[in-house]
Amino acid sequence: MELEQFEYDNNIVRKFALATIIWGLVGMLVGLIAASELVWPELNVASWLNFGRIRPLHTNAVIFAFVGNGIFAGVYYSLQRLLKAPMYSKALSNINFWGWQAIIVAAAITLPLGITTSKEYAELEWPIDIAIALIWVAFGVNMMGTIIKRRVKHLYVAIWFYIATFVTVAVLHIVNSFELPLHFMKSYSWYAGVQDALVQWWYGHNAVAFFLTTPYLGLMYYFVPKAANRPVYSYRLSIIHFWALIFLYIWAGPHHLLYTALPDWAQSLGVVFSIMLIAPSWGGMLNGLLTLRGAWDRVRDSVVLKFMVVAITAYGMATFEGPMLSLKSVNVLSHFTDWTIAHVHVGGLGWNGMLTFGMLYWLFPKIYNVKLHSDRMANQHFWLATLGILVYVVPIYMAGFVQGLMWQKFTPEGTLVHGEFLETVTSLKFMYLMRVIGGTLYIIGAIMMTYNLLRTAAKGKLISNEKAEAPPLAALSHATHGGGKEYWHKIIERKPMMMLVLSLIVILVGGLVEIIPTMIVKSNVPTISAVKPYTPLELEGRDIYIREGCNNCHSQMVRPLRFETARYGEYSKAGEFVYDHPFLWGSKRTGPDLHREGVGNKQAKSDSWHYVHMEAPTDLSPGSIMPPYPFLLEDDLDTDYTVDKITVMRKLGVPYREGYEDQAMQDLEKQSLRIAQSIANDLSPDAGPDVIEALSKKEIISLIAYLQRLGSDIHEPEDPDGIISGLIETPTP
């Protein structure tokens, strides 16, 4: 049989590997800053460095920059070798690389500036969303092109995971990013309230599944056998693992919304599928670990295997914990607490981080054709990273339990023991400090790896194009492997496009069954007639709430549980969010819930309280870890787009009456002046009209207006300015 000569492109692998290291360090460092801000709030020195703005920068950097580049590095290396073919197009490889880096830079600039959609792990604004879609498609075309040009008959299981990743991430990203632009750097989610929440967590959950899990499982199925130099434990199990995982994962999103205003049937569906997920996840974990059966002695000598074993173990722990967290009884305690944070860091630091490190320690010597600079240093990195993970997650688990239990504690008389939310935060300070130490250890390890790998690269010489040979596919198609009869699955494995379409169908079933009913069945979101749209000033305030990332620390979702209603008031109802584009339920309470913050509610505070609190939270709440917002008191509100916002909201279905645009600015001024007057009455009763006029123009006024409106509609809002009643068409009797 004649052999064809060809070359593997290692240059693109090197580029992505270097980007993985650089962005990994950046992402971890931003995480360390964010963690430090929770211990020493005085570190919130500037608006662009505030916790609310850099927390999304940390999550995006780690997910899309660190793990994203890790995926590309691993896929570009393994795909070529598994298919015995060079990448389909070097130009597409480079577009993929430079485009992805440009997107990361755009994220690193826009997020600290407060340009955000507020939807978790989908915070980037619409022009960047479009760029992501285009670059992702370039990657997909390049991958599918390579698969079509391959020199092997059947696709190895790792490649199925890559294909499912490509298809699903594309679907998730596009569906969740439907938004109506207001201007170049601002848009509003197409969906509102409950629907937006369901779509967002269908996305958010599956971003974890199909960005942090499936591609890395593909990498596991390639690099673990490579590093151990023996085949995977059970190829049969890997087939079941693949189909079961992608079939089940897509349904589980609603477990992020248990006890919320999401319809009960969707919550139950999410729970059932989450529990079922244990089976394929653990099947995969065992398959990875048992690959080392009879060869565990190699783990002692191979630092690469050490990293991989810890990674796979962390995967097993996180995928056992995930379904447990989706049990309603566990979720009552865990939700909104640091337990979630600990859970994701077992996944992030353990599974993704350690697998990436193992892969990089294996890759660099291979593509530079040289031994690793220092095995000793790599071993030290391994121990530092493992210790770092433990020092990080153990205290943060404790923080989650402690805070969750404190929230729930009642006196025998039936009042909350810790009625003051702040008490439940200040008691976590030591655990937050331990997290900073754990994170620091982990980063020191990563810096040692960077040094070690750069020295390795300097010692060797990059094999940009690695020569290889294999018989052409045409020659193979006549050869039979084993039995003569072909099973249906073998046929699928031979046909990559069919694989792509089948994966698509499998994931769409789960997505559509959940999303369509919520979208079309009106009874899923019963309207509450008292709930009215936001006033123009409140809309502006809401945008400032989004800009400052308040939703990263404050939820807007009072669950129907006694300890919640005792603290915050009436539980949140689906019909209260019908005009919320986007929804702002949040997922973590570093501060208290704000859904019943408005006038007439349990937590209601005066306008002047908010004014003073925003300037320096510790003045009113000693020990508070909330960042100060003095700039909101100094900067004037930009009202250039206020009128357009009304128009955009109407297009999205908010029933502002025809022609309300002409009235909007007048109403905005009227409401601003009233709030400014009320603040002045409390804080400086002698203030003249010009002082009040100047105060009324500040950003803080709009934020206060928004906070005072929150959750007040079910009590028939007070409407002191007579604005709310004029927002919509009142039916003539």
Place this chain on the structure above:
Amino acid sequence: MLKFIKHHMTSMENIEIYPIISLLIFFLFFTLLIIYTMRMDKGFIHMMEEQPLDDRITSKTDVS
């Protein structure tokens, strides 16, 4: 307590068929998948397992 939310369950027509259909689909799918994998040809499995380990690189020097 959940009266408000439970209302959706009752208001959806034929909602009880949802979980039953889901269960059937999954049961069928996995049964078929497991039967298939158990009956898979050993030679084929061996060939697939070996795929990542077979490199056939002819030269470890840069050819560019």
